[in-house]
Amino acid sequence: MDRSFLEWPFFEDRHRALAEELEEWCARHLPVDHGDVDAACRGLVAALGAGGWLRHSGAGADERLDVRALCLIRETLARHDGLADFAFAMQGLGMGAVSLFGSPEQRAWLEKTRAGRAISAFALTEPGAGSDVANTATTAEAVQGGWVLNGEKTYISNGGIADLYVVFARTGEGPGSKGLSAFLMPADSAGLEVVERIEVVAPHPLAHLRMTNVELPESARIGAPGAGFKVAMSVLDVFRATVGAAALGFARRAMDEALARVRLPRAGGGCLADLQLVQGHVADMVLKVDAAALLIYRAAWVKDMGAARVSREAAMAKLYATEAAQEVIDAAVQLHGGDGVRKGFAVESLYREIRALRIYEGASDVQRVIIARAALQGADA
Template sequence: MADRSFLSWPFFEERHRAHAQALEGWCAAHLPVDHGDVDAACKGLVAALGAGGWLQPTAAGAGEALDVRTLCLSRETLARHDGLADFAFAMQGLGMGAVSLFGTPAQREWLARTRAGQAISGFALTEPGAGSDVAQTATTAVRGPQGWVLNGEKTYISNGGIADVYVIIARTGEAPGAKGLSAFLLPADTPGLTVLDRIEVMAPHPLAHLGLSDVVLPEAALIGKPGEGFKIAMSVLDVFRSTVGAAALGFARRALDEALVRATRERAGGGRLADYQMVQGHLADMAVQIDAAALLIYRAAWVKDMGQARISREAAMAKLYATEAAQKVIDMAVQLHGGDGVRSGFAVESLYREIRALRIYEGASDVQRVVIARSLLG
């Protein structure tokens, strides 16, 4: 059983502790699921999470703020049990984050469906030539007689191919670079939106390369104002970046649990593997890195929940440290498992594949370092 003593930290209120305990029970009863058919598994997870009420924190009421501590606790708990369940939960929030934070009443009608698990959402930001540098976005949105006409491509889009609705960032040209982008709400059945390719990765998730060919959207599809797309995208990432660290923390806690079981049960040299001081040292390092990551994550979440408008520095620190530390913790858990550490069917082998992407998406580790450095130099 993973350490839960951190729930007594002053970052949390009683409602957070109750949420974590209740979700832990649900996870124990329902996870993990079969990942054989990834699309079906994700659809089933969204429906099950919605039916259980666990997707409610992924959106906020009009004029309200998202509870980032609840989002982080949810992702940490789900990731510890099933990485795909964490993915399904996270994308319901990230996918509709722009609508939750900036949407009109009509656009916000989608939130009732995504929170209930009745619609799947996606966030279409990355392009073949614009990954970490969003200012290089090439997809265009031009005003026409019927509203907006979008053309371009988006790639590595989570839930691509199974989403019912996307938030898409496109260039509307109010100014050069990042200041000339806008955000739009794009139902998946809109003519001209196609799946060009499905992308397979080492830890299976539904990803796709999307094409937009003369996609016509009404004026009401615009989220916020023209030219606010970069600000909207960064505001969404500012909230959800800390939660990526929380997912990594969940993976790391599971890896430590597996390592402790292995070390106390595996026989070596007439005793237990855990009797060796070097093994004890590795376990201690894993525990320290986990607690340090948790402190950074829940510091960032608490600061945001206390009303700070932007937490770019705190969120960058949390994501950078937690994902990098989790990679080290999981790698050591694999090492302590010996040959079984790289054997299919063992939890640590799955965790090893799951963790790697978290150091890339929603801002790669090097991007987080730039964010932190600029905050210091600014």
């Protein structure tokens, strides 16, 4: 794989060393058997914890999340094994609210997730409120000494295998997005039910959850009352760029597979790479991969340099990288001919893996709205 991008000025020497070390680790440990997805995810979390990689997924009380490191790790893991990327990403996203806003008591859980001893989940999406977080219907009622939660969440990654969930619920401090709060909910809480395990095209542990009079202590709230929307958007500000990085990892793998394929000898002499039309596909793939990488690591660098919010940059990175990766992978499938849709070939697996990334953590359409509003606000200013 072309690793010249590591010489870009976005990175420091520690990032280059991390990328090299992780590449060696992946070569020894990945891919894993996906036959039992739950068991595979549990095993991957434990292995990533033992390898020290999950320490990058969260931040201690005196630390900051290194977004460039998060992106490099996700890109590398995704290139080797999509499920490994999923396992790493959910430890970060699931505990992002605690990393950014958690109390000392809540950070005890963070230490467990960073060591691979506990699995976390981010419970935001609802049956009637996917991208429209402001219309969250799950409620958290204040009672003596704590809170009572009622509602449903769906398409929750790690649902059914998580040890704890960060849940967003309506607490009523104001209308719409102004009346939400975030809560830390252990998986063994009475009244929490896994209604359905959800199967998707690229197998991942997903579930539909229901909360019926789930009692949580006052200490379960993350951040200030009514600040749930701010908490959620702050977490997504960090992790949206990393979704683009995972897509970039998929795209790089697809491009490498395609380059190897088109150089194979053909009956009658020559190879597909001799054809100008094939060279055109290759050029498009290279261009899209590099453009995606530039947007991703620009967004990560801006955040690491101390920007309070990078909503515009993160939205651009996620939108372009996921859409471009879909196109790169589709071209790789095409260049493989019939083998491109045959089980056991990497590009077939990548074709299934990439699709969800254009939906979760804010669908592509939502990213376009964010980018447009930022541009319009800038023009008004």
